[in-house]
Amino acid sequence: MLFSELILAIMKPVNRQRTISSPYHLIKGKKSGQTIQDIGYFGLYPYFGVLPKLDKKAYDHVVQSLFSQGYLRANEQVIELTEKALNANVADSPLNGWKYRGNENLFFNRLSLIVQTLSHVSQSVKTFDPIVNNEDIQIWVKNYLQQIHFRDLAIVQAFKKELITTLTDSNISETHKLIITERLTGFGLSGLTWQQMATSKKLTVLDVQLMMAEALHGWMAEIEKSKSPLLLGLMEGVIQQSSLTATAQRTEKLFERGFSLEQIASLRQLKTSTIEDHVVELAMNDPYFNFQSFMSQELYKAIISESRRQQSKRLRDIKEHLPDASYFQIRLALSIKEENQ
Known part of the structure; x- marks a missing residue:
């Protein structure tokens, strides 16, 4: 797989839903809530952290070449692929970035x-x-x-x-x-x-x-x-033994002991939004995650239905049609494994 093919492989699932820099953060292995969630949302596990030292200028240079070759359309907000890009075959690859994470x-x-x-x-x-x-x-x-x-x-x-x-x-x-x-x-x-x-x-x-x-x-x-x-x-120490990031594992232990998100945030001296990121990561990796303490079954179904109707996982677009749902609830619903759907 060439580097330009890697970028297109990541861009295809997130077309019109993420910014042009989102593949860069994924390839670098950024452990932000957004990047970790996108791995689960769009099945991008193989590509996570495969080039931890990737230079942004080098990435931007390849992206510009994709524009010049007719794979990308100009759009200041999101990635917009052309038909040429959407019809291009994604090369098979032995990459398993989520398993090794740069190790x-x-x-x-x-x-x-x-x-x-x-x-x-x-x-x-x-x-x-x-x-x-x-x-x-x-x-x-x-x-x-x-x-x-x-x-x-x-x-x-x-x-x-x-x-x-x-x-x-x-x-x-x-x-x-x-x-x-x-x-x-x-x-x-x-x-x-x-x-x-x-x-x-x-x-x-x-x-x-x-x-x-x-x-x-x-x-x-x-x-x-x-x-x-x-x-x-x-x-030794190369293979990641847990599908969770280390910080999410610490939150998981407290969550299993019955602490609320606010209590966990206080105990860990982190923002509640960060703990919410961890909960979304837990849901992404646990096929039996019980979401009903965070939202009703009806709201969950409404979020999934709206996402499918729009054929998009863009949070802002879903919230416009479901104003009563919080961004956290939307992110969580989109992270639930299909077994719970």
Whole structure:
């Protein structure tokens, strides 16, 4: 998937319902209430946080190219796609952003330093400049290497075999596999820069960085599936164990103890609107969420009916026709899983 294809994949479900900058916040992994809700509203889980360091100017440049290519119409308020964009196919992708939330970079940094270390050990070279300068990662890798007895050449060969086997078996293209290997540094061999890779493949740097995320997500899925013991150890803390953000988890515990939204806001020293964001997130992820303490069944049905009539999840448009409903109630109703509808 190219970066421009990623933007269109996000824009298609939110067409005429969100601003032109909303895909940027999603790709960056912004944990605002609006972005988290949009993931659930529009099924955008795969794309969340896939490029945490995305530069806004670089994003804007690609958006402008979509305008010039006839994929977008000028609209100061919302995204407005042309027929050309709506008819364009969305490329299949192994992206699983909500599961990893940028932590694929932690996995790869650990891997890079381990590969560099093992390649030098196998050549009996004891000193080298580490490719990763982060002290926490260096400490983690040092502990990991000691646990697997890394000076044993049989372990080095076993690690190499796991790496090659899982990468070969992963459901990603040969180009994706090449991108991973070209970034690795070993004895007498330096990994390529993003610019070098982009130039050699006639792609942009953003394209290559996105394909790297795709490659890592696809590869890590294979590592999980095959339960490769040495590589699986590198994924400690990488996979998100909860579908909720950490702050929503803390609100959930208090909510389950019977505290009201106002009480939770006071206890956590947060705005009530922030706690409402958390409740919407809870509803988005819980198929059995009971919403009836926040609105009647009749109001819930009215909101869903109006959303379907308009074929829109834009809050302002729904509220115009249901003035008695609060924005929180509308957001909550739209977040309820279909099992409760």
